Structures are given as C-alpha cells and as structure tokens.
Amino acid sequence: MKPIEYADSSPAVRAVYDDLRAVRKTDWINNFWKVIANEPATLKRTWESIKEVMAPGALDPLTKQMIYIAVSATNSCGYCIASHIAAARAAGMTDEMFGELMAVVGMANETNRLASGYEAEIDPEFKSA
Amino acid sequence: MKPIEYADSSPAVRAVYDDLRAVRKTDWINNFWKVIANEPATLKRTWESIKEVMAPGALDPLTKQMIYIAVSATNSCGYCIASHIAAARAAGMTDEMFGELMAVVGMANETNRLASGYEAEIDPEFKSA
Amino acid sequence: MKPIEYADSSPAVRAVYDDLRAVRKTDWINNFWKVIANEPATLKRTWESIKEVMAPGALDPLTKQMIYIAVSATNSCGYCIASHIAAARAAGMTDEMFGELMAVVGMANETNRLASGYEAEIDPEFKSA
Amino acid sequence: MKPIEYADSSPAVRAVYDDLRAVRKTDWINNFWKVIANEPATLKRTWESIKEVMAPGALDPLTKQMIYIAVSATNSCGYCIASHIAAARAAGMTDEMFGELMAVVGMANETNRLASGYEAEIDPEFKSA
Amino acid sequence: MKPIEYADSSPAVRAVYDDLRAVRKTDWINNFWKVIANEPATLKRTWESIKEVMAPGALDPLTKQMIYIAVSATNSCGYCIASHIAAARAAGMTDEMFGELMAVVGMANETNRLASGYEAEIDPEFKSA
Amino acid sequence: MKPIEYADSSPAVRAVYDDLRAVRKTDWINNFWKVIANEPATLKRTWESIKEVMAPGALDPLTKQMIYIAVSATNSCGYCIASHIAAARAAGMTDEMFGELMAVVGMANETNRLASGYEAEIDPEFKSA
Numbered sequence: 068m069k070p071i072e073y074a075d076s077s078p079a080v081r082a083v084y085d086d087l088r089a090v091r092k093t094d095w096i097n098n099f100w101k102v103i104a105n106e107p108a109t110l111k112r113t114w115e116s117i118k119e120v121m122a123p124g125a126l127d128p129l130t131k132q133m134i135y136i137a138v139s140a141t142n143s144c145g146y147c148i149a150s151h152i153a154a155a156r157a158a159g160m161t162d163e164m165f166g167e168l169m170a171v172v173g174m175a176n177e178t179n180r181l182a183s184g185y186e187a188e189i190d191p192e193f194k195s196a
Numbered sequence: 197m198k199p200i201e202y203a204d205s206s207p208a209v210r211a212v213y214d215d216l217r218a219v220r221k222t223d224w225i226n227n228f229w230k231v232i233a234n235e236p237a238t239l240k241r242t243w244e245s246i247k248e249v250m251a252p253g254a255l256d257p258l259t260k261q262m263i264y265i266a267v268s269a270t271n272s273c274g275y276c277i278a279s280h281i282a283a284a285r286a287a288g289m290t291d292e293m294f295g296e297l298m299a300v301v302g303m304a305n306e307t308n309r310l311a312s313g314y315e316a317e318i319d320p321e322f323k324s325a
Numbered sequence: 326m327k328p329i330e331y332a333d334s335s336p337a338v339r340a341v342y343d344d345l346r347a348v349r350k351t352d353w354i355n356n357f358w359k360v361i362a363n364e365p366a367t368l369k370r371t372w373e374s375i376k377e378v379m380a381p382g383a384l385d386p387l388t389k390q391m392i393y394i395a396v397s398a399t400n401s402c403g404y405c406i407a408s409h410i411a412a413a414r415a416a417g418m419t420d421e422m423f424g425e426l427m428a429v430v431g432m433a434n435e436t437n438r439l440a441s442g443y444e445a446e447i448d449p450e451f452k453s454a
Numbered sequence: 455m456k457p458i459e460y461a462d463s464s465p466a467v468r469a470v471y472d473d474l475r476a477v478r479k480t481d482w483i484n485n486f487w488k489v490i491a492n493e494p495a496t497l498k499r500t501w502e503s504i505k506e507v508m509a510p511g512a513l514d515p516l517t518k519q520m521i522y523i524a525v526s527a528t529n530s531c532g533y534c535i536a537s538h539i540a541a542a543r544a545a546g547m548t549d550e551m552f553g554e555l556m557a558v559v560g561m562a563n564e565t566n567r568l569a570s571g572y573e574a575e576i577d578p579e580f581k582s583a
Numbered sequence: 584m585k586p587i588e589y590a591d592s593s594p595a596v597r598a599v600y601d602d603l604r605a606v607r608k609t610d611w612i613n614n615f616w617k618v619i620a621n622e623p624a625t626l627k628r629t630w631e632s633i634k635e636v637m638a639p640g641a642l643d644p645l646t647k648q649m650i651y652i653a654v655s656a657t658n659s660c661g662y663c664i665a666s667h668i669a670a671a672r673a674a675g676m677t678d679e680m681f682g683e684l685m686a687v688v689g690m691a692n693e694t695n696r697l698a699s700g701y702e703a704e705i706d707p708e709f710k711s712a
Numbered sequence: 713m714k715p716i717e718y719a720d721s722s723p724a725v726r727a728v729y730d731d732l733r734a735v736r737k738t739d740w741i742n743n744f745w746k747v748i749a750n751e752p753a754t755l756k757r758t759w760e761s762i763k764e765v766m767a768p769g770a771l772d773p774l775t776k777q778m779i780y781i782a783v784s785a786t787n788s789c790g791y792c793i794a795s796h797i798a799a800a801r802a803a804g805m806t807d808e809m810f811g812e813l814m815a816v817v818g819m820a821n822e823t824n825r826l827a828s829g830y831e832a833e834i835d836p837e838f839k840s841a
Contacts, residue, residue, distance in 0.1 A: 106424030166751030235682030553622030
C-alpha cells in the first residue's frame with residue numbers, strides 16, 4: 068500500500084493527521100501512519116488508542132516507550148524497533164538505559180524458553196499472588 | 197524434569213541456591229530454578245546472568261520487572277507471566293501500573309503486525325536516529 | 326541458497342515446476358519455490374501440500390489467501406506477506422477487504438496478549454463448545 | 455487479577471457490560487472481559503475496537519472469526535482459540551471449514567519458516583503488486 | 584474436537600492409523616493424531632510428511648527430534664514439547680543432551696532479540712557464504 | 713547503535729574481542745558483537761555464555777549450530793539465520809543436512825499450530841516420560 072501524503076489526504080485522514088501533528092508538536096508524519104491511512108477507520112482507531120495508551124499516567128512516557136521497544140524486539144518488527152527507539156530517545160532514553168533494556172529483553176526471551184522446555188509448573192505461591 | 201529440592205541438591209547446585217536465597221532475602225526457591233537445576237551449568241549461568249541484569253542500574257528494578265512481563269506476555273509464557281507479576285508487585289507495581297503496562301503491550305503487539313502487514317518502510321529519519 | 330532456474334533444473338525439480346506452472350496457469354515461478362528446490366524432496370512435498378490445502382473446498386481460495394496473510398503478518402514474514410497479498414489480490418481481494426483483514430489481525434494480536442497477561446481462565450462454557 | 459462480576463461492577467464497567475450484552479444479545483459475559491475490567495479504560499477501548507472491527511463490512515463476521523482463530527493458533531493463545539472457535543461456530547463454521555482453516559494455518563506456519571530459513575528474496579514482481 | 588479412537592475410525596482414518604502403528608512399532612496412538620483425525624485429509628497429509636521428514640537421512644532421528652524440541656520450546660507449544668521429549672528420549676537423548684539442547688535454545692532466543700533490537704546489519708561476508 | 717571497531721574499542725571491550733578472536737582462530741569480528749559492544753557488560757556476559765554453551769559436550773558443535781538455525785528460522789531473525797548458517801557450514805553442514813534441518817523446522821512449526829488449534833490434550837503417557 069502506498070503511503071498517503073498530507074497533501075493528498077481525504078478529510079477523514081486529514082483530521083487524524085492534524086490531531087497527530089498537534090499532539091506530537093511536529094509537522095512530520097512517519098510512514099506507519101501514512102500506510103495505514105489507506106484504511107481511514109484503522110488510522111483513526113489506532114491513533115486514538117495510541118494517544119490514550121501512551122499518555123502519561125501511572126507510568127511515564129519513557130517507560131512506556133521502553134515497553135514498546137521490548138515487545139517490538141521480541142517480535143523482531145524492524146519498523147517498530149526503529150521508530151520506538153527514536154521516540155524513546157526523544158523522551159530521554161540514554162545509551163545506558165537502552166543497554167539495560169535490551170539486556171532484560173534478551174534474558175526474558177531466554178528464560179521464557181527454559182521455563183517452557185523444562186515444563187516448569189506454576190508454583191502455588193504465584194497463583195495467590 | 198523433576199524439580200531438585202534444596203535438601204537433595206549437589207554441592208554445585210546448593211552453592212547457587214544459597215546465593216539466590218541470600219540475594220533475594222528468602223529461603224523460598226521457585227520451581228523455575230529447581231527444574232533447570234537438573235543442568236547445573238545452566239542453573240549457575242542463568243542465575244549469574246539474571247543477578248547481573250536485574251540489579252539496579254540506569255533502570256530501576258520495578259521497570260526491569262515490567263519489561264520482563266512485557267516480553268513474557270508477548271511470548272505467552274504462563275510460568276513467566278505469573279512469576280514476574282509476583283516479582284513486580286513485590287517491587288511496588290500497583291494495579292494501575294499493571295493496567296497501563298498491559299495496555300502498552302497490547303497496542304505494541306497490534307501495531308507490530310500493522311507495520312508488517314502494510315509493509316511500512318523505515319523512514320530515513322529513523323535511520324539517522 | 327541460490328534459486329534454481331527452470332533451465333537449470335533436474336528432472337525431479339522440473340516435474341514440480343511443470344505441475345506448478347500448469348496449476349497456476351503461468352510460466353512464472355516465484356523465488357520461494359526456486360530456493361527450496363535446492364532440496365527436491367522439500368519442494369515436491371511442500372508443493373503437493375499447498376496444492377491440496379489451497380484448493381477450493383469448504384472455504385474459497387480468497388478466504389484461504391487471507392488466512393495465509395493473517396498468519397504471515399503475525400509471524401512478520403516479509404516474503405510471505407508480499408507473495409500472499411499478490412495472490413489474494415489476484416483472487417479478488419479489494420483494498421477494503423485487505424483493510425478489514427489487517428484490522429482483525431491487529432486486534433487479535435492485541436487481545437491474545439491481554440488474555441495471556443491477565444491470565445484469563447478458559448470459561449467452562451467454551452470447553453463444551 | 456480476579457474477574458469482575460456484573461453485580462460488583464462500577465458504573466464505568468457496567469456501561470461496557472451493558473453494551474456488550476446488548477450487541478451480543480446474551481447476558482453471559484466471558485472471562486476475558488471480566489479480567490480486563492480491572493482496568494476500565496482498557497475494557498472500554500478494547501470493546502469499542504472489537505465492536506467496530508468485527509462488525510460486518512467487506513468481510514463477513516464468520517470470515518473475521520476464522521482470521522481471529524488463525525492468529526490465535528499461530529500465537530498459541532489457549533484462551534483465544536477456545537473463545538473464537540465458539541464464536542466462529544455460532545457464526546456458522548462447520549467441522550469441514552475448521553479443518554480447512556487449520557490446514558491453511560499449519561501450512562502457512564511451515565512455509566513462513568522455509569522462506570526465512572532459505573532466505574528467499576522478495577521477487578520484484580511482488581513489489582509492484 | 585474430540586479425539587477419534589481406533590475402534591471408531593472410518594476406513595480413511597484407519598488406514599493412516601495402521602501405517603502409523605506399523606512404522607512406530609506400537610499400537611498406541613497419541614492424542615495429536617486422534618484430534619487431527621477429525622479432518623482425514625489433514626491426518627493423511629501430516630502423517631505422510633512427518634514419516635518422510637523424520638526418517639533417517641543426512642541427519643539421524645535423534646538429531647531431528649532435538650530440532651523438533653528446539654522449535655516447540657521456542658513456540659511454547661506444551662503438547663509438542665512433551666511429546667517430542669518422549670520421542671527424543673526413546674531415540675537415546677540423555678539428561679545431559681537435553682540440558683545442552685535447552686541451553687542452546689535459550690541462548691539463541693536471547694541473541695535473536697539482541698540482534699534485532701541492536702539492528703545488527705548482516706555482514707557482507709555472510710551473504711557470500 | 714554504531715558498530716564498535718577493534719581499533720576504537722575500550723580496554724573492557726578489547727579484552728572480549730581478544731578472547732573471541734583467540735577462541736575462533738580468526739581476527740574477523742562480525743557485526744553482532746560490534747553492536748552489542750555498545751554495552752560492554754552485555755558483550756562480556758553474552759560472549760562468555762555463548763562460549764560455554766556452544767563448546768563441545770554431550771552434543772557436538774555442528775548439532776548445536778543446527779539447533780541455533782532452527783530457533784532463528786522459527787523467530788525469523790535474518791541476521792541470526794545468515795550468521796549461523798555460515799557457522800554451521802564451517803562446522804561441516806552439507807546442503808543435504810541443511811535441507812533436512814529446514815524440513816524438520818517447517819514441519820515442527822506446522823504441527824505446533826495444529827496441536828494448539830485442535831487443542832490436543834497432553835497424553836498421560838507423556839507426563840510420566
């Protein structure tokens with residue numbers, strides 16, 4: 068699907084683009100949004116969900132971006148890794164934080180498979196947790 | 197593989213168990229360690245790696261536990277989800293924090309597939325990031 | 326592994342290529358088949374399985390191609406996404422159908438992780454389903 | 455997280471439960487919704503998204519349920535497989551349709567890895583698709 | 584889907600069951616085959632493929648069973664882990680071999696994500712490999 | 713993260729590079745190590761773990777490299793597939809062995825999903841295995 072540029076966007080798409088620009092305080096729109104704009108309902112729903120989910124709350128925006136990277140690296144989504152590393156850096160992620168993040172992601176992916184392969188049964192203590 | 201209890205452990209396994217108890221400040225050892233203890237080299241290497249990776253650093257222990265949950269939920273590892281939710285709660289994770297964590301994990305898993313399925317190309321801006 | 330072209334193919338590989346061309350009504354053979362042709366047994370077995378599985382039955386070919394895209398996007402298989410989008414379009418998939426397909430794929434990947442992370446127990450009603 | 459029953463629900467949760475009951479034409483609420491109700495914002499957002507995405511459109515509800523099963527089986531999400539098989543059957547899925555669906559899901563998961571492992575390059579013909 | 588017992592099987596299913604019993608030199612049939620027998624075409628195709636793929640060749644049967652475990656642990660498929668550990672043990676897998684197998688599976692899952700997260704570019708040397 | 717060349721490496725990184733060169737009997741260092749060298753603790757821990765896990769033991773180095781490929785193909789990690797195919801070839805993997813390896817990986821990924829989708833229950837016989 069070809070990316071839909073701002074200049075070529077329908078009113079429904081443009082309304083989302085405008086809100087995205089306002090919330091992010093930049094005119095630049097990355098390719099992810101431009102390709103899903105081919106389905107305006109998906110564009111609108113996804114943007115509204117992301118806006119709600121990534122807003123500051125009990126967790127701060129940087130922590131949320133690092134969680135996003137953790138999931139994207141686990142799924143080997145090249146686009147998502149690149150875009151969320153950029154977003155995390157903009158939110159203050161240092162090289163050291165990225166290094167520790169990836170160290171945890173790596174170990175978690177390792178021990179997930181050790182737990183599965185060794186068929187570890189869930190301790191009763193965790194069930195009442 | 198049967199879990200290896202402390203009372204039945206070899207000196208090599210017991211040395212790891214003792215360190216694990218000391219670092220965690222509890223005598224209790226959960227099943228994950230008891231099953232991988234069937235391979236003492238894996239037990240020792242995994243524990244030393246986890247001890248190093250999960251220690252406080254540029255990221256605090258609670259953030260690291262939440263990243264662990266994010267990976268484990270993405271991989272649908274039941275044991276790991278249960279054990280790291282318990283560890284995160286012990287480190288201070290509230291219901292609200294867990295709720296926001298899972299909301300980000302859910303959205304990341306969704307948009308990872310939208311990016312792949314729509315074949316979004318990585319913006320040049322992200323490559324110089 | 327280098328792709329094996331029709332002109333360079335052994336009799337065993339050529340027999341599969343010929344059947345593939347006849348069934349698909351085109352001389353063109355895409356790279357997937359040319360690379361797995363390095364193992365003629367895999368080529369033959371995979372082609373016969375695909376021919377059987379993708380044939381019209383209780384489900385029509387377009388529905389089957391969309392299921393193929395759903396799996397490939399979930400696995401982030403770039404080659405498979407590209408080739409099955411082409412096949413689905415040839416079978417009649419419109420932009421709207423693709424948009425709805427990806428919307429379902431995205432939501433399913435999201436709720437799969439919510440179900441895992443929240444440790445939802447399977448309702449007894451589903452077991453008798 | 456404990457499931458939140460209708461009788462114990464807050465007004466925000468109850469409003470979603472009421473809409474869910476009305477749209478689905480049944481008083482029964484399955485566990486997935488009851489556990490994510492611990493985070494009312496996630497409950498509301500997920501339900502509104504599912505309601506929009508699963509509604510009849512260019513694809514009919516049965517096709518959408520089968521796509522959901524394809525993703526859930528690929529991710530090995532036990533809860534999701536069970537609940538969406540039930541939903542697909544309610545929407546008219548026969549044993550034969552399920553059998554063909556799983557046959558496609560199985561082959562797609564196989565060829566996804568053959569394409570990756572053999573490092574198949576995307577044919578230029580697919581890029582212009 | 585309910586497992587189909589030998590006594591209740593149709594001629595098409597029974598023919599596969601008989602071959603499976605003869606090849607495996609046991610009357611016992613495990614649940615996997617009994618549930619997919621609900622779709623006789625899937626049963627026959629899957630059995631013929633497994634029989635061909637798992638036969639001794641350039642790789643011995645034990646190595647093939649260990650590869651099967653590696654994939655199944657990576658996918659967290661509980662059924663497959665349990666059944667292929669049993670098959671590997673029957674083919675001669677010792678506790679030490681299993682321990683080393685899982686150690687490699689764990690490390691591979693870890694470094695796969697480090698490679699993705701750090702966006703390692705493929706060395707030109709590997710492309711000419 | 714930019715790769716760190718040997719000439720630009722800190723003493724901590726250089727110590728790992730030197731050991732890696734000595735163990736592998738080559739001066740060449742592939743990109744994976746150069747990018748994770750941005751986090752020296754990750755570089756050191758990962759290299760020591762790999763050195764221990766991939767050493768000859770109850771399983772020979774070639775078998776271990778093939779298990780690595782099996783996991784990497786299942787996870788669609790392009791970098792890891794390319795680098796471990798090279799390593800396996802250096803350890804003696806023939807085209808036939810690679811072909812059989814991928815055939816098993818493909819079938820395992822297929823039957824993993826059939827087992828999940830058909831909700832096969834683990835046979836009691838496997839539990840006592």
